[in-house]
Amino acid sequence: xxxxxxxxxxxxxxxxxxxxxxxxxxxxxxxxxxxxxxxxxxxxxxxxxxxxxxxxxxxxxxxxxxxxxxxxxxxxxxxxxxxxxxxxxxxxxxxxxxxxxxxxxxxxxxxxxxxxxxxxxxxxxxxxxxxxxxxxxxxxxxxxxxxxxxxxxxxxxxxxxxxxxxxxxxxxxxxxxxxxxxxxxxxxxxxxxxxxxxxxxxxxxxxxxxxxxxxxxxxxxxxxxxxxxxxxxxxxxxxxxxxxxxxxxxxxxxxxxxxxxxxxxxxxxxxxxxxxxxxxxxxxxxxxxxxxxxxxxxxxxxxxxxxxxxxxxxxxxxx
Amino acid sequence: xxxxxxxxxxxxxxxxxxxxxxxxxxxxxxxxxxxxxxxxxxxxxxxxxxxxxxxxxxxxxxxxxxxxxxxxxxxxxxxxxxxxxxxxxxxxxxxxxxxxxxxxxxxxxxxxxxxxxxxxxxxxxxxxxxxxxxxxxxxxxxxxxxxxxxxxxxxxxxxxxxxxxxxxxxxxxxxxxxxxxxxxxxxxxxxxxxxxxxxxxxxxxxxxxxxxxxxxxxxxxxxxxxxxxxxxxxxxxxxxxxxxxxxxxxxxxxxxxxxxxxxxxxxxxxxxxxxxxxxxxxxxxxxxxxx
Amino acid sequence: xxxxxxxxxxxxxxxxxxxxxxxxxxxxxxxxxxxxxxxxxxxxxxxxxxxxxxxxxxxxxxxxxxxxxxxxxxxxxxxxxxxxxxxxxxxxxxxxxxxxxxxxxxxxxxxxxxxxxxxxxxxxxxxxxxxxxxxxxxxxxxxxxxxxxxxxxxxxxxxxxxxxxxxxxxxxxxxxxxxxxxxxxxxxxxxxxxxxxxxxxxxxxxxxxxxxxxxxxxxxxxxxxxxxxxxxxxxxxxxxxxxxxxxxxxx
Ligand SMILES: Nc1ncnc2c1ncn2[C@@H]1O[C@H](COP(=O)(O)OP(=O)(O)OP(=O)(O)O)[C@@H](O)[C@H]1O
Ligand SMILES: [Mg+2]
Numbered sequence: 048x049x050x051x052x053x054x055x056x057x058x059x060x061x062x063x064x065x066x067x068x069x070x071x072x073x074x075x076x077x078x079x080x081x082x083x084x085x086x087x088x089x090x091x092x093x094x095x096x097x098x099x100x101x102x103x104x105x106x107x108x109x110x111x112x113x114x115x116x117x118x119x120x121x122x123x124x125x126x127x128x129x130x131x132x133x134x135x136x137x138x139x140x141x142x143x144x145x146x147x148x149x150x151x152x153x154x155x156x157x158x159x160x161x162x163x164x165x166x167x168x169x170x171x172x173x174x175x176x177x178x179x180x181x182x183x184x185x186x187x188x189x190x191x192x193x194x195x196x197x198x199x200x201x202x203x204x205x206x207x208x209x210x211x212x213x214x215x216x217x218x219x220x221x222x223x224x225x226x227x228x229x230x231x232x233x234x235x236x237x238x239x240x241x242x243x244x245x246x247x248x249x250x251x252x253x254x255x256x257x258x259x260x261x262x263x264x265x266x267x268x269x270x271x272x273x274x275x276x277x278x279x280x281x282x283x284x285x286x287x288x289x290x291x292x293x294x295x296x297x298x299x300x301x302x303x304x305x306x307x308x309x310x311x312x313x314x315x316x317x318x319x320x321x322x323x324x325x326x327x328x329x330x331x332x333x334x335x336x337x338x339x340x341x342x343x344x345x346x347x348x349x350x351x352x353x354x355x356x357x358x359x360x361x362x363x364x365x366x
Numbered sequence: 367x368x369x370x371x372x373x374x375x376x377x378x379x380x381x382x383x384x385x386x387x388x389x390x391x392x393x394x395x396x397x398x399x400x401x402x403x404x405x406x407x408x409x410x411x412x413x414x415x416x417x418x419x420x421x422x423x424x425x426x427x428x429x430x431x432x433x434x435x436x437x438x439x440x441x442x443x444x445x446x447x448x449x450x451x452x453x454x455x456x457x458x459x460x461x462x463x464x465x466x467x468x469x470x471x472x473x474x475x476x477x478x479x480x481x482x483x484x485x486x487x488x489x490x491x492x493x494x495x496x497x498x499x500x501x502x503x504x505x506x507x508x509x510x511x512x513x514x515x516x517x518x519x520x521x522x523x524x525x526x527x528x529x530x531x532x533x534x535x536x537x538x539x540x541x542x543x544x545x546x547x548x549x550x551x552x553x554x555x556x557x558x559x560x561x562x563x564x565x566x567x568x569x570x571x572x573x574x575x576x577x578x579x580x581x582x583x584x585x586x587x588x589x590x591x592x593x594x595x596x597x598x599x600x601x602x603x604x605x606x607x608x609x610x611x612x613x614x615x616x617x618x619x620x621x622x623x624x625x626x627x628x629x630x631x632x633x634x635x636x637x638x639x640x641x642x643x644x645x646x647x648x649x650x651x652x653x654x655x656x657x
Numbered sequence: 658x659x660x661x662x663x664x665x666x667x668x669x670x671x672x673x674x675x676x677x678x679x680x681x682x683x684x685x686x687x688x689x690x691x692x693x694x695x696x697x698x699x700x701x702x703x704x705x706x707x708x709x710x711x712x713x714x715x716x717x718x719x720x721x722x723x724x725x726x727x728x729x730x731x732x733x734x735x736x737x738x739x740x741x742x743x744x745x746x747x748x749x750x751x752x753x754x755x756x757x758x759x760x761x762x763x764x765x766x767x768x769x770x771x772x773x774x775x776x777x778x779x780x781x782x783x784x785x786x787x788x789x790x791x792x793x794x795x796x797x798x799x800x801x802x803x804x805x806x807x808x809x810x811x812x813x814x815x816x817x818x819x820x821x822x823x824x825x826x827x828x829x830x831x832x833x834x835x836x837x838x839x840x841x842x843x844x845x846x847x848x849x850x851x852x853x854x855x856x857x858x859x860x861x862x863x864x865x866x867x868x869x870x871x872x873x874x875x876x877x878x879x880x881x882x883x884x885x886x887x888x889x890x891x892x893x894x895x896x897x898x899x900x901x902x903x904x905x906x907x908x
Binding site for chain 1: 706708727728729732733737738740744745746747748749753756757758759760761763765766767770771772773777780781784820821824
């Protein structure tokens with residue numbers, strides 16, 4: 048099998064497995080967890096395009112997630128606009144904000160970029176909290192309607208599962224394609240040596256703004272889906288801690304690997320479910336994971352899987 | 367008028383704290399090129415440790431303060447030794463992630479040890495306002511101003527007039543050349559982490575009686591200290607003091623006259639504006655990045 | 658004259674790294690720039706390629722003023738360079754490094770890349786084939802799938818050249834391409850540079866290896882302490898007493 052065919056094969060298996068899970072697993076609680084894994088995967092993939100490929104950190108990505116969620120929530124719950132239209136509107140708005148803020152922010156490098164995106168994220172968190180008249184403030188916004196198409200209302204876990212995962216799988220596929228194209232190479236080039244990338248004719252600044260914009264677009268879609276599946280949102284879900292959690296997902300799963308983002312999202316979503324008893328341990332565990340993975344496994348957990356797959360591959364070839 | 371005076375006073379004292387925290391950033395940055403994301407956590411550790419010794423253990427004030435600074439400094443050294451030194455030549459993105467990891471790790475540990483409650487540290491010299499030239503001032507404000515001035519002068523003395531201080535400046539200027547003349551760069555880096563942890567925790571201790579303390583105060587204070595040092599152009603000198611005071615004043619006036627809810631947003635909007643338009647700071651000068 | 662530098666001065670704070678330097682490069686020639694360490698050679702390259710901004714002076718390419726152009730704009734005009742401290746895309750494969758060189762010669766956008774439009778698939782195939790040819794040009798084709806980080810040092814200098822060639826440049830600036838190479842590799846490099854010239858590409862070379870410079874350059878410019886000392890043929894330069902004393906450190 049050529050490399051390309053193998054990749055398509057792996058993706059098909061992956062997608063099929065995800066789409067058949069609900070038939071095997073009818074327990075609502077688990078499906079619910081899987082819905083969250085889907086939303087988190089979308090967010091992690093979005094952040095990975097920026098952090099893992101272009102090498103630019105954002106500590107404010109929860110803001111774009113929040114913009115999607117609040118725009119969908121407010122415009123459908125308070126103004127009864129068409130939810131599907133609003134999802135697109137919200138994603139475009141988040142992308143527009145990212146595009147405008149992206150030009151000055153992505154002039155910054157390294158730690159300065161981290162601080163600026165963190166500041167940006169906190170400003171939005173404060174806005175979500177303070178504009179009580181619209182967002183409901185700290186006590187949250189409820190009564191967000193479920194999505195519906197024709198007669199199907201997405202108000203149960205099974206429907207939401209397919210809604211979220213079909214979009215997530217599409218996002219993953221498009222991201223994989225992008226990452227293997229000339230644009231993906233340009234992003235990785237900027238990551239490895241911005242100076243050399245520019246000398247090769249890549250407009251690093253504009254490219255970073257573009258990927259930041261796309262990343263915000265995807266994050267906002269995830270936010271809208273989150274609002275409609277939860278039907279209730281509050282600022283606590285869109286704060287600094289969640290931005291850090293997203294970075295942790297990407298780093299733990301594997302910088303620059305789309306499947307890695309899925310793995311990271313899955314682990315960080317499931318972990319708190321298992322560790323319910325140790326609820327207070329989550330922060331310290333995220334910190335520890337970030338440190339240990341960065342120090343000892345810079346390719347993330349997915350690189351372990353890939354090594355394993357290579358070994359298996361060699362063995363079967365040897366036979 | 368009376369309000370204005372109160373705003374100015376609290377703005378100045380918060381500003382002094384921001385400047386101290388900013389010093390911590392500058393000292394590590396100048397020695398290593400790293401912006402230590404965990405800087406705010408040292409500040410938090412100062413406040414929480416002081417609270418622990420003073421209130422829970424019932425120790426007197428001075429030993430509590432000294433112990434707290436010592437412990438925070440040791441944490442700074444361990445942090446440098448375990449997480450920073452092994453990654454000496456890593457790409458910046460890994461260093462950023464490591465310091466972020468360390469910062470949430472320290473915060474998480476503090477939460478496990480001391481819980482999630484917010485506490486007030488008793489003021490060092492009571493809560494009776496003093497009347498000076500017709501104006502009232504809390505003794506804690508005086509403490510803050512005095513400690514800040516003391517730290518500024520002693521760091522001046524240290525960096526300009528002691529062998530170790532000069533060696534650290536040499537490392538900051540050119541680590542390779544410094545090591546050629548026999549300066550142990552690793553020790554200087556470690557020293558920069560310990561000094562900056564010590565100053566950070568001191569800042570956390572003296573501000574705690576005014577602003578309350580809890581396991582998660584580090585993010586905000588750290589960011590504001592960063593804001594101060596950015597305005598000051600990454601210096602551990604007067605620029606950062608000016609930056610801190612400016613930030614503290616604007617924030618206090620904004621909170622007083624515009625809206626208290628947006629107080630923190632003001633600091634971050636200033637931070638973004640400075641980063642966008644004058645990343646070298648109001649008081650710094652531009653350099654050409656080496657290719 | 659394909660490249661012209663007029664009265665360039667560059668000051669870093671108090672240090673004047675370049676002081677009123679002017680020079681011209683003939684189309685299709687190999688021009689050498691030599692000078693002791695710290696003479697300002699790399700700084701001059703950085704200014705020509707838009708990585709530094711000069712304090713004063715102008716740069717022209719084919720009579721078009723290109724002072725203050727960004728590096729990416731210059732790349733589009735066909736001006737490319739290699740680096741003294743090799744700047745490869747370390748985490749990418751050798752082949753991918755060269756493929757990045759085709760960036761300005763390809764045009765698929767975000768949508769077409771994400772959705773794999775047929776045009777993009779065709780373009781991608783073309784990029785891959787062309788890049789393989791540039792790897793063959795420098796004899797690196799057998800390392801195509803290796804991570805660039807893992808290349809031996811001598812080969813990494815060659816990879817920088819293939820990557821630059823993939824841009825199909827008109828002018829290529831090379832900053833000490835022979836540094837760190839053994840004598841056999843240096844000989845191969847000399848051949849390679851001549852082949853590049855034969856393709857009609859103008860080469861400007863900063864180099865400390867005098868044998869190489871004297872061997873392949875038609876014109877040599879000597880910089881010392883930021884000033885242009887002289888310019889001439891290899892023979893003239895070798896016999897110039899001012900050059901000899903600059904290199905011996907006498908003034
Ligand atoms: N970004 C910078 N900031 C400050 N000084 C610089 C910078 N870049 C170069 N310099 C200084 O400018 C002078 C010229 O340096 P340059 O690198 O151009 O020399 P060079 O001729 O390439 O030397 P070498 O042969 O060692 O490569 C040196 O004194 C150097 O220290
Ligand atoms: Mg040089």
